[in-house]
Amino acid sequence: MAFESLSDKLQNIFKNLRSKGKLTESDVKAALKEVKMALLEADVSFKVVKQFINSVTERAVGSEVMTSLTPGQMVIKIVNEEMVSLMGSETTEISLKPSNEITVIMMMGLQGAGKTTTAAKLASKFKSKGRKPLLVGCDIYRPAAIEQLKINGEKVDVPVFEMGTKHEPVNIAKAAIEHAKSNGMNVVILDTAGRLHVDEDMMNELAKIRENIDIHQTILVVDSMTGQDAVNVASNFEEKIGIDGVILTKLDGDTRGGAALSIKSVTGKPILYVSTGEKLTDIEQFHPDRMASRILGMGDVLSLIEKAEANIDAEKAKEMEKKMRKAEFDFNDYLESMAQMKNMGGMAEILNMMPGMGAQLKGAQLPDEKALGRIEAIILSMTPKERSNPSILNPSRKYRIAKGAGVDIAEVNRLVKQFEQSKKMMKQFSGMMGGKRGGKMGRFKFPF
Amino acid sequence: MSEEKKGFFAKLISGLSKTRSNIVSGIDSIFKGFSKIDDDFYEELEEILIMGDIGVVTTEKIIEGLKEKVKENKIKEPEECKELLINTIKEQMDIGENAYEFENQKSVILVIGVNGVGKTTSIGKLAGNLKAQGKKVVLAAADTFRAGAIKQLEEWANRAGVDIISGNEGGDPGAVIYDAVGAAKARNADVLIIDTAGRLHNKKNLMEELKKIDRILEKEYPNVYRETLIVLDGTTGQNALVQAREFMNAANITGIVLTKLDGTAKGGIAVAIQSELSIPVKYICVGEQIDDLEKFNSEQFVNALFTQE
Structure with missing residues (x-):
C-alpha cells in the first residue's frame, strides 16, 4: 500500500x-x-x-x-x-502499591488481543524492577490457555498460580492472593479469558472479580490493528468493568495504530505500554508524541534512536568508530555490528521506524535475516587470525571456510569482496566527515 | 441447501442477538429522514461504510460508482439508491459455485494469518464441520512456536474427534507437515488441515518459512486439491488489507475466514479485500462453540453491514 x-x-x-x-x-x-x-x-x-x-x-x-x-x-x-x-502529553507508568502491599492487576480484552503474552511480559518487567510477581491463570475457557501461561511464566522465571479449569475465576483469584501473601509475592497479575464486550455473562464474570477483590489496576489489552470497533470495545469495558490503563499489542506490525487515539479519546484512560514483538522482553513505554507521528504516517525516529542507544554499548561504539575512521575494520567488528543490528530487531524494523521509509521500502529487497545468518556462519568458520587479518585469505583457506560454513565457495568470495569494498568506502567516508562528529545517530554504523 | 441456509440464519441471529434486537428493521432506520438523494445522503452512506471498516479508498470507489449508476438510471428515491448500493456490494461479495470444491475432493487446507486472529479455533471448528459431513480429517499442528498452541489444537482435535499429527514445541514446522502428509496418505484422509504459527506479515523470515511449507506440500502431496485460507480478525481495520496482500506473496490464498463477528465489528475490510485483491470470504465465525463456523452468505453479511444498534 x-x-x-x-x-x-x-x-x-x-x-x-x-x-x-x-x-x-x-x-x-x-x-x-x-x-x-x-x-x-x-x-x-x-x-x-x-x-x-x-x-x-x-x-x-x-x-x-x-x-x-x-x-x-x-x-x-x-x-x-x-x-x-x-x-495525553506525558508518558505514564503502571502504578504499583508499595512493596509491602500486594498490587493486584487484572488483564482483560477481546480474544486474541495478546493478554497472556502481555501478562508474562509485564511480570518480567516487574521482576526486573525487584518486585515479586505472580501470574494467575483465570482463563478457564480457551483450550490450553493455562498451559500457555505456564510456559511463558517459566520462560520469564515467574511462578504461575492455577487451579485448572473447574473453578470460577473469582475463586481462583482469591486463592491466588492468599498464595501470594503466604509466599511473599507483591504483584498479582490475573490473566483472564478473552471475551467480547457484548457477551453479558462473560462481562459479569469480570465485574464479579472486580467487586470481590481489591483490584488495584484493570488493564485493557487491545490489538493495535483494531479498526472502527475499538471505540465500542473500549467504551463497553470502561462502562461495565472500568479501565485504569491500556496496553497496545502487535505494534511491531505495520499498522498505523489509530485505535490508540480512538480508545484514548473515548475512555480518557492512559495508554501505558506497547508490545512490540514475540519475545517476552518486547514491551515498551508508550510515548504519545511518537504514536501521533506514527498514526499520521510520519515515522518514529525517536524510538529508533532510543533503541540504538539501549542496544549498543557506548564504549564499543566509540572504539568501532575509531576503527572505521582508520579503516582498520576487520571481520570481528563486522560480526559485532551484525549482532548489534540483530538486537535492534533487524534491518526491516529499523527502516520501518524511519520517517516515510516504512511505506516506500515495502517490498524492496532487504538483506534477509537468513542471508545475514549465512554471513555469520562464514565469519565464524574463519580462524581468529583470518578474522583480524583478512588479507591472508587464500583459495585453500577460503575452501576450508566454505566447507565449515556449509556454503559455496563463491559466497565466501563475495563476502570477502564486499568486505574490502566497504572498507574502501569507509576510508572515503571518514575523509568526507572530517573532524565533525555527528549527533546520536553518528554513533552506530550499518555493517554494509 | 435450504436446510443449511436456515442453520446459518439461526446461528447468525443468535450470534447477533446479544447486541442487536432486530436485524431487519435496522437497515431501514439508517435511511429514514432522507427524502431526496443529496450530498448529505451520500455523506451518511459514506459514514456507514467507513464505520464498518470498509476503508476510505474502497468507500469512495463504491460511492462514486453509486453516483454514476444513480445518474444513469435516473434514480430519485433514496430507498432505491439504498437497494442499489446493497445489491452492488452483495454481488461483489458473492462467492463462486466452486468455492467449496475441497469438500468434494481429496484436499489439503493450509491455514495462515497474523497472531491472535483465531486460526487454531477456526481449524477446530472446520474439522468438526467436515467430520460431521462424514469426512476423514487429519490435523497438523505446525504452530510449533506459540506456547500452548499444540495443546490447544489437540483439545480441538479431541472435541471434533479427528486425528492430529504434532511435533515438539520449538521444532521445525516443515517436519510436522512432512509427517502429517505421510499420515494423511497412510490413513487415506479426505482432508488434511494445517495449523501454522501466527506471523506478522512484515516479518520476512517468517514469510519465507511459509513459502517453504508451501513447497513441501507441493512436492510431497501433489495431485490433491489445494486450499489456502487466510484467517482475518473481523475487528481488524485497514491493516487487514495489507496483511492479505503480503500473505498473497507467500502463498496462493484461495479464501478468507473472517472471525469474531459475534461482537459489534462488521468486518467490512473484507469488502475492501474482495474489491482490491479478489479474495472471497468463505467462512465466518460467530461464536466460540464448535459449530459456530458458517459458510459465508453475502446477503447476511451485507445486511449486517448496514445495521446499526
Whole structure:
C-alpha cells in the first residue's frame, strides 16, 4: 500500500499556494481533508476524526497558519500538537502499591488481543524492577490457555498460580492472593479469558472479580490493528468493568495504530505500554508524541534512536568508530555490528521506524535475516587470525571456510569482496566527515 | 441447501442477538429522514461504510460508482439508491459455485494469518464441520512456536474427534507437515488441515518459512486439491488489507475466514479485500462453540453491514 506520507501530500497542496502569500480558509480545509483521510486510513474512529478535525480547523483557520511561511508544516504541527494533547502529553507508568502491599492487576480484552503474552511480559518487567510477581491463570475457557501461561511464566522465571479449569475465576483469584501473601509475592497479575464486550455473562464474570477483590489496576489489552470497533470495545469495558490503563499489542506490525487515539479519546484512560514483538522482553513505554507521528504516517525516529542507544554499548561504539575512521575494520567488528543490528530487531524494523521509509521500502529487497545468518556462519568458520587479518585469505583457506560454513565457495568470495569494498568506502567516508562528529545517530554504523 | 441456509440464519441471529434486537428493521432506520438523494445522503452512506471498516479508498470507489449508476438510471428515491448500493456490494461479495470444491475432493487446507486472529479455533471448528459431513480429517499442528498452541489444537482435535499429527514445541514446522502428509496418505484422509504459527506479515523470515511449507506440500502431496485460507480478525481495520496482500506473496490464498463477528465489528475490510485483491470470504465465525463456523452468505453479511444498534 504505497501510502504517500501525509507530510508529502500536504506539501503538495501548499506548494502552489506560497506565491499567493496568504492562505484562505478553503486552502486549509483542503489540507485538513487530507489529514482526515490519513486518520481514517489509520483506523481512527470516524466520530473521533470528525471531532478532531473540527477542533483543528478552529485553530488552523486562525492567524497561526495564514501568516506562516511554511503552511504545510504549520498544519502538521497543529495536527500533531492537538493529537498529542488528545493522547495525553506525558508518558505514564503502571502504578504499583508499595512493596509491602500486594498490587493486584487484572488483564482483560477481546480474544486474541495478546493478554497472556502481555501478562508474562509485564511480570518480567516487574521482576526486573525487584518486585515479586505472580501470574494467575483465570482463563478457564480457551483450550490450553493455562498451559500457555505456564510456559511463558517459566520462560520469564515467574511462578504461575492455577487451579485448572473447574473453578470460577473469582475463586481462583482469591486463592491466588492468599498464595501470594503466604509466599511473599507483591504483584498479582490475573490473566483472564478473552471475551467480547457484548457477551453479558462473560462481562459479569469480570465485574464479579472486580467487586470481590481489591483490584488495584484493570488493564485493557487491545490489538493495535483494531479498526472502527475499538471505540465500542473500549467504551463497553470502561462502562461495565472500568479501565485504569491500556496496553497496545502487535505494534511491531505495520499498522498505523489509530485505535490508540480512538480508545484514548473515548475512555480518557492512559495508554501505558506497547508490545512490540514475540519475545517476552518486547514491551515498551508508550510515548504519545511518537504514536501521533506514527498514526499520521510520519515515522518514529525517536524510538529508533532510543533503541540504538539501549542496544549498543557506548564504549564499543566509540572504539568501532575509531576503527572505521582508520579503516582498520576487520571481520570481528563486522560480526559485532551484525549482532548489534540483530538486537535492534533487524534491518526491516529499523527502516520501518524511519520517517516515510516504512511505506516506500515495502517490498524492496532487504538483506534477509537468513542471508545475514549465512554471513555469520562464514565469519565464524574463519580462524581468529583470518578474522583480524583478512588479507591472508587464500583459495585453500577460503575452501576450508566454505566447507565449515556449509556454503559455496563463491559466497565466501563475495563476502570477502564486499568486505574490502566497504572498507574502501569507509576510508572515503571518514575523509568526507572530517573532524565533525555527528549527533546520536553518528554513533552506530550499518555493517554494509 | 435450504436446510443449511436456515442453520446459518439461526446461528447468525443468535450470534447477533446479544447486541442487536432486530436485524431487519435496522437497515431501514439508517435511511429514514432522507427524502431526496443529496450530498448529505451520500455523506451518511459514506459514514456507514467507513464505520464498518470498509476503508476510505474502497468507500469512495463504491460511492462514486453509486453516483454514476444513480445518474444513469435516473434514480430519485433514496430507498432505491439504498437497494442499489446493497445489491452492488452483495454481488461483489458473492462467492463462486466452486468455492467449496475441497469438500468434494481429496484436499489439503493450509491455514495462515497474523497472531491472535483465531486460526487454531477456526481449524477446530472446520474439522468438526467436515467430520460431521462424514469426512476423514487429519490435523497438523505446525504452530510449533506459540506456547500452548499444540495443546490447544489437540483439545480441538479431541472435541471434533479427528486425528492430529504434532511435533515438539520449538521444532521445525516443515517436519510436522512432512509427517502429517505421510499420515494423511497412510490413513487415506479426505482432508488434511494445517495449523501454522501466527506471523506478522512484515516479518520476512517468517514469510519465507511459509513459502517453504508451501513447497513441501507441493512436492510431497501433489495431485490433491489445494486450499489456502487466510484467517482475518473481523475487528481488524485497514491493516487487514495489507496483511492479505503480503500473505498473497507467500502463498496462493484461495479464501478468507473472517472471525469474531459475534461482537459489534462488521468486518467490512473484507469488502475492501474482495474489491482490491479478489479474495472471497468463505467462512465466518460467530461464536466460540464448535459449530459456530458458517459458510459465508453475502446477503447476511451485507445486511449486517448496514445495521446499526
